[in-house]
Amino acid sequence: xxxxxxxLVPAFAQDAWNLLPPLVQYLATVLFKILLxxxxxxxxxxxxxxxxxxxxxxxxxxxxxxRVGPIGLGQPFADVIKLLVKEVIVPAKSNRFLFVIxxxxxxxxxxxxxxxxxxxxxxxxxxxxxxxxxxxxxxxLGVYGVILxxxxxxSKYAFLGAMRSAAQIVAYEIAMGFxxxxxxxxxxxxxxxxxxxxxxxxxQYWFLWPLLPLFLVYWISGVAETNRAxxxxxxxxxEIVAGxxxxxxxxxxxxxxxxxxxxxxxxxxxTAIFFLGGWGSPFEGIAAFExxxxxxxxxxxxxxxxxxxxxKMAFFMYTFFWLRATFPRYRYDQIMRLGWKVFIPVTxxxxxxxxAMAWFEVGPWAGLTG
Amino acid sequence: xxxxxxxxxxxxxxxxxxxxxxxxxxPVHAVMFLVLAFFQSACLWLMAEAEFLAIVLVLVYVGAVxxxxxxxxxxxxxxxxxxxxxxxxxxxxxxxxxxxxxxxxIQLIWxxxxxxxxxxGFAPYPEGYSNTESLGSVLYTEHVYAFEIxxxxxxxxxxxxxxxxMRKRPxxxxxNIAKQVAVRAKDRIRVVKMDAxxxx
Numbered sequence: 001x002x003x004x005x006x007x008l009v010p011a012f013a014q015d016a017w018n019l020l021p022p023l024v025q026y027l028a029t030v031l032f033k034i035l036l037x038x039x040x041x042x043x044x045x046x047x048x049x050x051x052x053x054x055x056x057x058x059x060x061x062x063x064x065x066x067r068v069g070p071i072g073l074g075q076p077f078a079d080v081i082k083l084l085v086k087e088v089i090v091p092a093k094s095n096r097f098l099f100v101i102x103x104x105x106x107x108x109x110x111x112x113x114x115x116x117x118x119x120x121x122x123x124x125x126x127x128x129x130x131x132x133x134x135x136x137x138x139x140x141l142g143v144y145g146v147i148l149x150x151x152x153x154x155s156k157y158a159f160l161g162a163m164r165s166a167a168q169i170v171a172y173e174i175a176m177g178f179x180x181x182x183x184x185x186x187x188x189x190x191x192x193x194x195x196x197x198x199x200x201x202x203x204q205y206w207f208l209w210p211l212l213p214l215f216l217v218y219w220i221s222g223v224a225e226t227n228r229a230x231x232x233x234x235x236x237x238x239e240i241v242a243g244x245x246x247x248x249x250x251x252x253x254x255x256x257x258x259x260x261x262x263x264x265x266x267x268x269x270x271t272a273i274f275f276l277g278g279w280g281s282p283f284e285g286i287a288a289f290e291x292x293x294x295x296x297x298x299x300x301x302x303x304x305x306x307x308x309x310x311x312k313m314a315f316f317m318y319t320f321f322w323l324r325a326t327f328p329r330y331r332y333d334q335i336m337r338l339g340w341k342v343f344i345p346v347t348x349x350x351x352x353x354x355x356a357m358a359w360f361e362v363g364p365w366a367g368l369t370g
Numbered sequence: 371x372x373x374x375x376x377x378x379x380x381x382x383x384x385x386x387x388x389x390x391x392x393x394x395x396x397p398v399h400a401v402m403f404l405v406l407a408f409f410q411s412a413c414l415w416l417m418a419e420a421e422f423l424a425i426v427l428v429l430v431y432v433g434a435v436x437x438x439x440x441x442x443x444x445x446x447x448x449x450x451x452x453x454x455x456x457x458x459x460x461x462x463x464x465x466x467x468x469x470x471x472x473x474x475x476i477q478l479i480w481x482x483x484x485x486x487x488x489x490x491g492f493a494p495y496p497e498g499y500s501n502t503e504s505l506g507s508v509l510y511t512e513h514v515y516a517f518e519i520x521x522x523x524x525x526x527x528x529x530x531x532x533x534x535x536m537r538k539r540p541x542x543x544x545x546n547i548a549k550q551v552a553v554r555a556k557d558r559i560r561v562v563k564m565d566a567x568x569x570x
Contacts, residue, residue, distance in 0.1 A: 023372065098398070129500045133425040140433025144405070147437070151398060151444045159444075166441055170434065190502055337547060 033125045037114050044313075045261040046076035051314075052321045059325040083257075086250035091153060094247070098152035103248070103255035106145025109138045110262035117269060118193040120279055120306045131192040132184060135270065136177055139225065142263060143169040146227075146234065149256070150244040161243025164332060165227060165234035171339035172221040178347035179218040182211050183274045185354050196278035202285030206277045210357075213350045215275045217343045219316075222267035224339065226260060228320055230327035231335055268316035269309065276312050280304040377417060384410035392464075397443045401436060408432050422502040 017025065050065060050073065057064025068074035090096055116131040118124040128134060143166055150162020184190060186207055187198040199206050208215050224231040235243030245256045272278060281304040283289050289302040300307050330338075356362075387410060390403035408431050415424035509517055 095396075095398075098402070128421070130421050130425050130502050133422070133429065133502070137425050137429040137433060140429060140437075143433075143437055144440075147440055147444070148398075148402075162444075163441075166437060170437060173433070333545070334547075 030125065033123075034115075037119075037125060038111060041111065041114060041262060041265060042258070044265050045258055046080065048261055048265065048317055049079065049257075050076050051317065052324075055318060055321040056325045059322075080254065083250055083254040088250040088252050089247065091155070091247050093154045095152040095154070098148050100252070102145050102149035102152060103252050103259065104145070105148060106142055107255050107259040107262065109141040110259050110266055113138045113266055116192055117266075117273065118196060118278065119309055121304070123306070124193060127191070127193060130190050132180055132190040132195070135192070136180060139176075139263075139266075140169075140173055142225075142259070145256075145259065146244050149248070153244070153247045155246055157240045157242075158244050158246045160240050161234045161236075161246070165244060168227070168231065168234065168335055168339070169225055171336060172224040172343070175217055175339060175343035175347055176221045176225065178344065178351065179214040179221070180274070182214040182347065182351055182354055183207060185351065185358065186211060192273055192278075196273055196280060199277040200280055200284065202280075203282040205285075206275065206280075206282075208275045211275065211350070211354075213346055215271075217347050218274065219271055219319075221339070221343060222271060223320065223323060224335065226263045226267055226320075228260075228264065229324035230330050232329060233332050233335065236329060264317065264320055265313065268313045268320070271316055272309055272312035277304075277308075278312075279306060279309045281308050373417065377414070380410050380413045380417070384414065397446070398440065401440050401443050404439075405432055405436050408436070420501060422505055 020028075053075070054064040054072075065072035065075040068078045090099055113135055115125045116128055116134050118127075146165045146169075147162045150158045150160075150165070153159075183195060187195040189195060189198070227234045233239075233243075235245065237243075240246075245253060248256060281300070281302055283302050284304055286302075292299055292302045294303075299305075384407055387403045387407035391400050391407060394400045394403060408427060412424040412427045412432075415421075415427065
């Protein structure tokens with residue numbers, strides 16, 4: 001596929017490109033890739049807010065946004081413009097520097113994690129060996145934005161929200177990390193591309209089946225990590241108004257909003273990559289469809305490609321909204337109990353089961369010990 | 371050249387952040403400077419091709435330890451003057467430790483240069499070499515006993531920490547989760563059948 005794009009570029013442009021020094025070529029390629037991924041992620045985030053309001057609207061027998069543009073599609077942009085022109089208020093007794101930097105600290109890790117995420121067989125910004133560790137390290141940084149926002153605001157409500165969020169994220173991170181240990185054992189690699197390739201061959205090879213308990217733990221922990229309903233006690237509006245972002249307005253609030261949705265998109269994509277075969281197609285292994293694999297227009301449907309990752313991601317985004325519309329908020333002590341006393345033991349047991357299966361060469365792990 | 375520029379940039383920010391930890395008046399700022407310092411050292415380790423250690427430094431120290439630090443520091447209401455007095459009181463000890471560390475580092479570098487001729491840098495690893503894989507392959511085979519001992523020590527620390535902080539408070543109201551989950555409608559609601567009362 002990259003060769004196809006290369007053949008579309010006119011010859012004189014290729015010559016001019018080859019004249020550039022290698023360092024400039026490298027930097028230009030990487031910058032272009034980063035821009036491409038960042039813009040696509042931000043667009044997905046913008047439209048997922050619209051998607052959320054439509055989905056929840058239909059679940060509650062309402063219409064949802066339908067005023068701006070055709071069927072309300074311009075709503076995300078109207079919201080962004082509204083937030084951009086609103087005044088940013090910094091509370092007088094707050095810590096100004098940390099107050100301003102906190103939204104950035106929660107957004108940057110969510111976007112930076114995309115560096116190692118393979119959206120395709122050949123498109124990934126940084127194809128590093130320790131990709132899984134990088135994902136774990138960066139997702140654990142998102143909590144700083146929340147804690148600092150809560151503290152710098154100098155308000156009791158915001159502080160309570162920050163405390164709740166910090167304890168919750170630290171608790172669920174451990175369960176998430178253990179679930180990823182299971183992935184690591186099954187795939188035999190920390191590279192996200194290798195993890196997807198280990199699930200190649202169609203629906204029945206996805207890690208979803210042998211790692212079903214870990215999948216459930218990872219997904220629910222992902223919902224808790226992003227502070228989404230039913231785990232949204234960090235901003236529980238009926239108890240502590242809006243939690244850590246009580247005093248944020250305008251652009252600063254928009255950044256928190258963006259960070260929350262970027263994190264959701266990230267968790268949805270990671271779940272698709274770890275458990276649902278990433279860009280792989282569920283019909284990959286079926287011999288009858290193999291003759292369509294080279295088709296330029298719908299070959300991806302059978303051979304796998306970026307659209308499949310997008311479809312799986314969209315499904316998990318839908319599940320986020322579905323959960324929000326369905327469940328009431330968890331009580332705080334129940335959240336802690338679920339994280340520490342249910343999920344962590346479940347993951348540890350399943351890792352032991354996986355180890356035993358690999359040792360006795362049962363199922364998909366035959367040959368891993370050799 | 372490019373690498374040297376990057377190295378000096380990271381190193382300069384690291385030194386600046388370390389000074390910030392010591393000299394900042396606000397404890398929360400000090401913690402954030404420490405986070406920055408960890409980040410910069412992780413970047414330096416990445417440049418030395420120790421990507422596993424670098425990422426684990428961020429994961430463990432920045433992602434977990436410093437979050438708990440921040441948690442505690444934010445809860446404490448520390449007076450700025452006390453922090454200032456502490457700085458002058460502990461300064462001699464700090465300077466002594468710093469001098470000792472510097473001496474050790476210089477000796478280490480000097481010894482390296484004595485031994486292997488001109489050891490000016492690391493030889494780059496071959497293409498496709500995975501730091502994580504090679505660490506894992508010796509950690510669980512050659513050094514498995516040391517690894518297990520470390521695990522036991524950590525477990526001991528966890529148990530000790532819990533026993534030190536656990537206290538039984540009389541009169542504490544606790545919910546019995548198993549009981550709550552097992553509750554059925556008939557345990558809570560009694561449907562009473564009554565005859566309609568006659569009109570007076």
